[in-house]
Amino acid sequence: MPFTGIEVLPPRFANLKQEIAASYPKFRERATQAWREVIAELQEATLEIAKAGSESIAQVNFADLHKLGEEEIEKIKRQGSVVIKDIVPDAEAIRWKQLLDEFVKTNPDAEGTPVNDKQFFQLYWTKSQVEARAHPNVLAACVWLNHLYHTKDGGVTEAVDLTTPLTYADRFRIRHPGIGWNDFPPHIDGECRDQACNYATDRCIGGAIERWEDPIFRECFSSILSGDWRSHDPYELDGRLNASNSRYGRPNQSSVFRTFQGWLALSEIAPTQGTLRVFPNVYLSNAYIILRPFFRPTVAAGSAGFLNPENWELGTHHAVVPGLFLIDPSLDISSSEYPGIYARDGGYTGPRLTPEVHPHLELEKTMISIPKVHPGDAVFWHCDVIHSVESEHTGTDDSAVIYIPAVPLTPINQAYIERQRETFLKSQRPPDFPKGPGEEAFAGIAGPDDVVAPIGRRAMGLPISV
Numbered sequence: 001m002p003f004t005g006i007e008v009l010p011p012r013f014a015n016l017k018q019e020i021a022a023s024y025p026k027f028r029e030r031a032t033q034a035w036r037e038v039i040a041e042l043q044e045a046t047l048e049i050a051k052a053g054s055e056s057i058a059q060v061n062f063a064d065l066h067k068l069g070e071e072e073i074e075k076i077k078r079q080g081s082v083v084i085k086d087i088v089p090d091a092e093a094i095r096w097k098q099l100l101d102e103f104v105k106t107n108p109d110a111e112g113t114p115v116n117d118k119q120f121f122q123l124y125w126t127k128s129q130v131e132a133r134a135h136p137n138v139l140a141a142c143v144w145l146n147h148l149y150h151t152k153d154g155g156v157t158e159a160v161d162l163t164t165p166l167t168y169a170d171r172f173r174i175r176h177p178g179i180g181w182n183d184f185p186p187h188i189d190g191e192c193r194d195q196a197c198n199y200a201t202d203r204c205i206g207g208a209i210e211r212w213e214d215p216i217f218r219e220c221f222s223s224i225l226s227g228d229w230r231s232h233d234p235y236e237l238d239g240r241l242n243a244s245n246s247r248y249g250r251p252n253q254s255s256v257f258r259t260f261q262g263w264l265a266l267s268e269i270a271p272t273q274g275t276l277r278v279f280p281n282v283y284l285s286n287a288y289i290i291l292r293p294f295f296r297p298t299v300a301a302g303s304a305g306f307l308n309p310e311n312w313e314l315g316t317h318h319a320v321v322p323g324l325f326l327i328d329p330s331l332d333i334s335s336s337e338y339p340g341i342y343a344r345d346g347g348y349t350g351p352r353l354t355p356e357v358h359p360h361l362e363l364e365k366t367m368i369s370i371p372k373v374h375p376g377d378a379v380f381w382h383c384d385v386i387h388s389v390e391s392e393h394t395g396t397d398d399s400a401v402i403y404i405p406a407v408p409l410t411p412i413n414q415a416y417i418e419r420q421r422e423t424f425l426k427s428q429r430p431p432d433f434p435k436g437p438g439e440e441a442f443a444g445i446a447g448p449d450d451v452v453a454p455i456g457r458r459a460m461g462l463p464i465s466v
């Protein structure tokens, strides 16, 4: 069934809206005020984002990470995205690309899509991937990204060690010029596609309906729901560490906490060459997305004034859901719709953002392509950032990346790493990923002895000495 942007979920999700509303004092007044303020701010911000374009996306040199000023760090945090240049030497990244090319040529049975012109592979343990993930500079960049997060009181918590990076094994892509990829519209990770499609960054810390449904995860967004949306801090760890971001155990949904998703470039990739696009203001997009299910337009979509905040009100889209118990009948929030969230695989996926149901984001103009990167550069984006992939690749060369997120040490993450290590030792697919054949029959896969640096071995859950 084609995705229309709004799907009617089971009635309990209407009850959930009621419960959320009832748990915040003066929800009607405060949420409405916040909604109008967010829209007003978006109207300015979207103009600026569209005008600034790709070159406005933060770009820093790996060697300068520890010299960045407060203003540069604030920009990275606001955008939720950053290009870190020269994490590894160009020659090293180019060698990894050559090894991957050889690997897929030597092992034509390796699963990949599209089937008649494989570009995205169900491979996790090639030497290039294992070496790249374990590279001390890559892990140092991840540690730096992890430290953009903090606890509410600024103190240290035993629940997370931001200084010890862990390795989350994911896949790679070698995208060919001229081939359209149309399956990656604007979304926040947590959105999963069918297993034949597989886009590595669909493995999320974000969750879908869990943003509202899980009480701990919801805490991450409590200032937005309380109306004090300007106090929202997407870098606060407290709610994220224990959040249930995969309540339904769907495949293709990450069970670890990742501070940033990312990929390391193995080739040059410029705008229009099939690169990543982001909505570069994670504070505003979070505020808008979290409040959106509680509001409806009072004028027809596309009509004059459709975007005017005065023409939106707290309320439902459809008739009252049968069986709904209204905690507060004065709050007309009786629909079970959460725009952008839809059922999939026995659970829920999304948020997927569309111009139709998230009109104030002006997505046609504000999804900004990442500026040109070179081999050895990487792009990282916060787990809440709206992102998409350019459908066209108009370049002349492959656009190749290995997906490598930033993962701090937490008890849940460590437990995952230990299960992942067992799959590595058997050359099987990592636990979070679609089931399928392992890689033991393929020539050129890595083993534990290929992970040399102590920081890389620790990140993989391997004994420090080889």
Ligand SMILES: [Fe+2]
Pocket (backbone or CB within 6 Å): 187, 188, 189, 190, 199, 200, 201, 202, 203, 387
């Ligand atoms: Fe994604």
